[in-house]
Amino acid sequence: MAKVIELSIPKSNSKIPVNTGLFINNEFVPSVDNLDPIKVYNPSTEEVICTVTAASEKDIDIAVAAARKAFRQTWGKNVSGVERSRLINKLADLIERDKQVLAELECLNNGKPVKIARDADISDSVGCLRYYAGWADKILGQSIEIDPKTKYAVTHPEPIGVCGQIIPWNYPIQMWAWKVAPALAVGCTIVMKPSEITPLTALKLSELVKEAGFPPGVINTIPSLGPVGGAALAAHKGVDKVAFTGSTITGRKVLQAAATSNLKKVSLELGGKSPHIIFESANIEQAANWAVLGILYNTGQDCTAGSRVYVQDSIYDKFVTILAAKAKELVIGDGFDEKTGGGPVVSKTQYDRVWSYIESGKKEGAKAIVGGERRTTPGYWVDPTIFTDIRPDMKIIFGPVLSVGRFHTEQEAIDLANDTTYGLAAGFHSTDQAQCHRVSSALEAGTVWVNQYCVLYNNVPFGGKKQSGIGRELGGHALDEYISTKAVHWNYGENIDWPL
Template sequence: MSPTIQHFTTTKGVKITRDAANDPVSSPIFSPLPVNTGLFINNEFVAAKDGKTLDTVNPSNGKVIAKVSEAGPEDVDLAVHAAEKAYNDVWSKTSGKTRSRLMHKLADILESHAEELAQIETLDNGKGISFSRGFDVAELIQCFRYYAGWADKIHGKVIDTEGAFSFTRHEPIGVCGAIIPWNFPLLMLAWKIAPALATGNTVVLKTSELTPLSGLKFASLVAEAGFPPGVINIITGYGPRAGDALARHSKVGKIAFTGSTNVGRLVMKAAAESNLKKVTLELGGKSPNIIFDDADLDEAVKWAHHGIFFNHGQTCCAGSRVYVQEGVYDEFLKRFSKISRDTKIGDPFDEGNFQGPQVSETQYNRIMSYIEHGIKEGAKVATGGKRHGTEGYFIEPTVFTDVKEDMKIMQEEIFGPVVAVAKFKTLEEVIEKAHLTEYGLAAAVFTQNVTKALEVSALLKAGTVWVNCVNQLDYNTPFGGYRQSGFGRENGKYALDNYTQIKTVKVNLTRSTRST
């Protein structure tokens, strides 16, 4: 059973409590578990200036968990000025060694609160508790530790030039803004904040209005770690008000956005219309998963299942288009349909369940409309296609066959547990089909032929290509897209470039000639 909640007498927070009679012992709920629901600005939780709040909803039952302060443009301005002051007065003068120490300390504190963070993530987002623990929270902690190691290693180069001593400095940008989505709230927070801090920037981050609670719990641990006021600011609000204000703010020197391609265009436009700030965008995907005749079929089936149904299909790099070579198509479809039908769906706090609810009623309705549209266009439902249960936003894992490349379900990102399986004959044919969308975020290849795997990996226009696996993300390997899946790379050393600017310094070594 999902945890229940008690409201504080103030408007700033809630307490999540355990229903001891129903919660499984393997999934303990801390009682009480305070989560402050104000705006975290300058190391303090405050109400929105206009007093507005928004509801965050438990997707397992559609009930309101808590009211959260909703940031507007005035609140964004306060957060940005707090970040600017912190940068000018303290953070720009803080050594990499000290930044590293603070980030390591924060990682230790996050680890001590790992179970609480996992419970909050599952409650607010609906993802399975085992995934919240083993992936989201674990990667959050590792990401901060990884970038803590980079904090004292940001440096330029000496360049041999005639007549001058020339060197470069890799300097922080200043105030960085971040707008994150609802599918991986803690993970996306880490991917934005950790490299920004390591390179010496301060941050204003806007959580999704659908899943704000884990980010706010994270915020409560920032001051405990010893970060100066204003270095990290976390607010919640809607995109058209808070997100647009952050992207347009003239004091923000860089904006990082993860979300849909359409909203990414709006963020880029807002950034261009204000101060031409630096922009990185990680956007949508419609990733092809290519399975050749010589693949290990058992492994291909298992990975294809994980590739689309992990996180309930709410993954930008999900393998939502599966292309299977004709020699193994029938057998693959038989096995894949069975494993999809057998997927355990239900209460995300039950560790036996693989798939929980979609994040919101809006998202549920959107996915169901795609399923209906696919059927109308003539695609065949091999399994699934219906609501699961009578409460919450659960959808059966859905497998389509008999699809055509111009169908809506083949062209548009559904962001749910819906996959299309198609047949192909030759390598050349499948490469052509793989590129028949506007996206280029990721792709997967299944074959036991190393030469073929490397050949196809080189041909695919995608930011990540997985070979004999899908959806394997790590804090130390870069992630980002080609084409309309965005630009810039997150994770690994490559992400540091997003948060630095390069200065060239040239010292004249030649003597000028003067007449006497």
């Protein structure tokens, strides 16, 4: 058996037990190669809070074999959609039951405030599981008429098989649910690789998988370093599909590894440099609210973050004044305080990267009207920062850092928005209905928000264009990523002579 540790929760006497082993075949086990464990940090203090077992390639082989056995014998086409639905709903119930514990663990490991984790991420994750539980017994084939007297054909949507799923550190629970729910609904089995930075909630969720009653091997969790676990899953010949959320650079590597092994199916949700346009007809107060949410939600660690705000000349000064005042209102600090709206960035690597962008912006002539100064206290803190006087070539992206620029005409705004190799999301504000139709059509992004920003729903597809990814998550479209359609041609009347 692997080691169980108890993590102390700040400002309370409570402790959360977490099993730090690999979760394979519904059991927590040590690594067969006994690699150096993964250090897990608290980003609010920079302290190591625990270590977890690191999977080797041999461990991943074992996990894939367990998933394959479950797919063939106890899951896949062996279990009805009704039963899959029941188990997914049971898992959702358990997550809802333990939402406070999961939120506290998320705060401890990720830095996300407990209130945000509990009331947004976990609530959405429960909803995601229940949404796909509703799909599980409604995945239907077709009957296709060929010749009404002698032949017909039918299609069978079948689970694709064993899925390697690689999730990021910015939404550890939510991305787990986004990946797991549609795969389970259609009957796939899973080998899950959480980020090595934030593995704790995936391990805790694994306990709930077993408690819910899923057969051994249906979901396996293998914390590991990216170059080991992610690379091994992407290239593994026993994996039929890989789903990845993360950077575009790593996404390319995943795609290449999949292509050179067994041409497995791949879906990628990658990075963005999303534009947020404020037209002169906008409700300025509301547009400023959405712009602040669009960049500061989740401490700016969001691939859809509206990091580039473009404001029409006629309202520029007024909008920037309101925007700056609203950004200063956000409480950044102790995530265990229910009043906190933002925490630290997740790691030293991200902290150094964000500050390199801030310093680069300053050197290139951008003006910081909010933030832009380092704290002297421990922790990976980056206070909300707003730059004006920006140029399109500046590198001020990711983290709680907003770049604000000007535009004159609608076409100029569209050109500025589309001037990127990414196409994950975009947003704009206007009360001109004709303009709303024109601009939403012209923006090159998989998701376009009109008079809002950063809101997603489990029944609406999400994914990118250009270098922001392949495939879709959420909605019915996500099911297609985990289905292989079989066509059956049935001859019940026509005979032929041989030879032809």
